[in-house]
Amino acid sequence: MTYALQTKNLSKVFGGVHAVDHLSISIPKGKITGIIGPNGSGKTTLTNVLTGFHSIDSGALVVGGEKEYERIHSYDVRNLGMTRTFQNVRVFEQMSVLDNILVVLTERGLFASLFDSHTTFHKNTAQEVLTRVGLWEKRNENAVNLSYGQRKLLEIARALAVNADVVFFDEPYAGLFPEMVKLVSGIMQELRETGKTVVLIEHDMALIRELCDHVIVLEAGKLLAEGKPEEVLADSKVIEAYLGA
Amino acid sequence: MEYIFHLAILFSLFAIFAIALDLVAGYTGLISVCHAAFYGIGAYTTALLVQSVGLNFFFALLIGMLLTGIVALILGLVFSKFKGDYYVLGTLGFTYIAYTVFINWQSVTNGPLGVPGIPRPEIFGLSFSNSWSFLILSAIFVGVVYALARFVVSSSFGRVLRAIREDEEAIAIFGYRTSAFKLLIFIISAMSAALGGGLLASYLTYIDPGTFGITESIFVLSIVILGGLGSLRGPVVGALILVLLPEALRFVGFSPDIAAQMRVLIYGLLLVIMMRYRPQGLLGEYKL
Numbered sequence: 455m456t457y458a459l460q461t462k463n464l465s466k467v468f469g470g471v472h473a474v475d476h477l478s479i480s481i482p483k484g485k486i487t488g489i490i491g492p493n494g495s496g497k498t499t500l501t502n503v504l505t506g507f508h509s510i511d512s513g514a515l516v517v518g519g520e521k522e523y524e525r526i527h528s529y530d531v532r533n534l535g536m537t538r539t540f541q542n543v544r545v546f547e548q549m550s551v552l553d554n555i556l557v558v559l560t561e562r563g564l565f566a567s568l569f570d571s572h573t574t575f576h577k578n579t580a581q582e583v584l585t586r587v588g589l590w591e592k593r594n595e596n597a598v599n600l601s602y603g604q605r606k607l608l609e610i611a612r613a614l615a616v617n618a619d620v621v622f623f624d625e626p627y628a629g630l631f632p633e634m635v636k637l638v639s640g641i642m643q644e645l646r647e648t649g650k651t652v653v654l655i656e657h658d659m660a661l662i663r664e665l666c667d668h669v670i671v672l673e674a675g676k677l678l679a680e681g682k683p684e685e686v687l688a689d690s691k692v693i694e695a696y697l698g699a
Numbered sequence: 700m701e702y703i704f705h706l707a708i709l710f711s712l713f714a715i716f717a718i719a720l721d722l723v724a725g726y727t728g729l730i731s732v733c734h735a736a737f738y739g740i741g742a743y744t745t746a747l748l749v750q751s752v753g754l755n756f757f758f759a760l761l762i763g764m765l766l767t768g769i770v771a772l773i774l775g776l777v778f779s780k781f782k783g784d785y786y787v788l789g790t791l792g793f794t795y796i797a798y799t800v801f802i803n804w805q806s807v808t809n810g811p812l813g814v815p816g817i818p819r820p821e822i823f824g825l826s827f828s829n830s831w832s833f834l835i836l837s838a839i840f841v842g843v844v845y846a847l848a849r850f851v852v853s854s855s856f857g858r859v860l861r862a863i864r865e866d867e868e869a870i871a872i873f874g875y876r877t878s879a880f881k882l883l884i885f886i887i888s889a890m891s892a893a894l895g896g897g898l899l900a901s902y903l904t905y906i907d908p909g910t911f912g913i914t915e916s917i918f919v920l921s922i923v924i925l926g927g928l929g930s931l932r933g934p935v936v937g938a939l940i941l942v943l944l945p946e947a948l949r950f951v952g953f954s955p956d957i958a959a960q961m962r963v964l965i966y967g968l969l970l971v972i973m974m975r976y977r978p979q980g981l982l983g984e985y986k987l
Contacts, residue, residue, distance in 0.1 A: 505872055532874030546865035548929075548985050549858075557862045558873040560855035564883055567856040616873060 457519050458483040458620050458651035459504065459536075464513035466496075466503050466675075473499040475675035476513065481620075481668070483518075486642055486652040488662040488683065491672035492696050497655045498541055500672070501622050505531050505538050532562075535619035539609045539626055541655075547598035551589055554597055554608055555580040555615050583611040587637065602629045610638060620651040627658060639665055659687060671696060704830035710942045711837035712899050715844045717922040717934030719891035724920065725928035725985055726852055727884050728864030732916040733774075733790035734892045736797030739911025740767045741893025742900035743801065743808055746817045749901070756820035760897040764890045771889030778885065779878040782867070794913050801908035813907025817900050827901075837898055841935075844891050848931055851887065860884055861929070864985065914963075921966045924973055927983025936982055941966065 459481040466474040474496045481487045489497050502508045504515060506528035514522045517534050531537065546554050559576045561567040584590040587607040592600065597608055606626060613621050626638050642652045642665055656662055662669060662683055669686040671678040673696070679689045686692055720734045744763035748754040754762070774793060781789050801808050808814065819828040820836060827833045851857050859880050862870040867877050900906045918941070926937025945962040953961060978986045 507868065507872075528868065528871040529874055529876050531872045538872060540869070544866050544869040546862045546869070548865055549861050553858055553861070557855075557858045557870065560858070562874045564856070564876075564879050567859060568851065568854050570855040571853065572855065 460516040485667035488666035495672040496675035537618035538622035552593040713938040715895035733793040735915035737889040737892040738896035741896030745897030746900040767893035775882040775885040927980030929985030933982040
């Protein structure tokens with residue numbers, strides 16, 4: 455099996471508390487991997503470390519089974535083929551829906567960006583992803599005027615727009631209506647079908663069972679269990695520590 | 700008519716200054732209170748090079764802008780690490796440093812006595828010594844700064860600035876080195892302010908440190924907030940209102956002395972009212 459991401463003894467410490475504690479996990483390429491665990495188990499901290507929001511205190515991240523990184527800046531994340539959504543939605547609120555997408559598509563170079571606006575290709579890509587989440591009609595509205603669920607969808611569209619190899623979804627279903635849940639699940643399945651790797655942080659076990667090929671369970675920043683959903687969710691350690699049944 | 704020209708020139712100079720500040724405060728969300736210092740560096744450099752060295756005004760103005768750009772580069776390397784309140788306090792600190800230099804480096808700036816007798820611009824035998832010709836010159840520069848700002852904010856670069864304003868961490872994961880974007884717009888903004896400062900020095904023919912203190916920075920920030928952050932028309936409208944307002948006070952019966960005091964009071968009051976009832980300003984698109 456090939457892996458999109460692996461961590462080797464990865465740790466993140468906040469004021470003496472190991473939020474991620476010598477964690478070694480592997481995220482299979484082209485699959486949907488669910489990361490579950492009780493509140494405070496380190497799921498979001500792990501995502502933040504892997505996407506450069508927090509520095510790595512010790513250990514390393516291996517990308518694509520080849521390159522090993524002991525330090526990642528958030529601006530490196532795109533070049534490493536990753537993108538993400540956030541637990542608490544973070545769209546660019548006082549910008550239009552369309553600009554929320556165009557801004558991640560166009561030139562990254564400082565001076566090149568001065569002489570660039572956007573091309574038909576960029577606009578078509580924006581139209582494609584916004585149509586996919588049902589927001590194309592609202593493209594000229596400021597994101598702040600969207601409902602919470604729509605802002606979550608806009609954030610997902612923004613992640614889709616960059617065509618990353620690995621997409622982290624941090625609790626994407628929170629606050630969504632049932633039809634939106636179905637839409638987001640469909641998007642993740644499509645990503646898998648096109649060979650992309652999806653990392654899903656989620657509390658809803660039904661969705662984890664339905665979508666995931668691989669599940670990682672964290673507790674107090676450590677790996678509690680990993681494997682196929684049906685095996686992991688039947689594991690007595692997982693039931694005792696997390697599912698409580 | 701002279702009086703109208705005078706007001707129009709002041710409006711033009713403050714419009715330049717306000718557009719420059721809006722690039723940083725309105726489009727990038729970095730509330731700078733040190734732009735009067737850049738205005739001052741541009742003014743002093745231009746004035747001293749024209750008066751003491753005998754350089755042509757336009758060449759001196761260019762050098763003033765470049766020198767200000769270098770200062771902004773050094774400052775920006777420090778400030779680009781700051782956010783929110785820390786950014787405001789950092790820029791406040793620089794305003795006082797610059798003011799202290801203007802007032803104490805007497806061998807160069809002539810200290811509190813200021814620099815008198817600054818000549819008006821001349822080029823190819825064409826003099827801008829009277830008010831109407833200076834108005835044309837300042838209007839041309841307003842147009843140039845406005846067009847430059849429009850070019851910047853309409854580009855992908857401008858879109859990234861707005862994203863930085865909204866959520867710097869979130870835009871960074873899409874591959875942008877945000878500190879570099881913040882640094883470049885800070886330099887562009889500082890150089891534009893310096894252009895306004897150089898023109899001001901030449902127009903007034905006299906400058907002293909008092910013109911470039913924190914009060915001036917707050918005044919221009921008031922112009923931008925009143926007109927509207929994150930809009931290029933906003934600072935122009937704000938400059939028009941706040942330059943004309945004190946003049947209007949003279950016509951409602953206040954003596955010139957009281958009118959000057961009232962000016963500061965009204966600026967403060969306007970800021971409070973705008974923050975309460977229309978935080979995005981008259982034409983702005985961005986709420987603080």
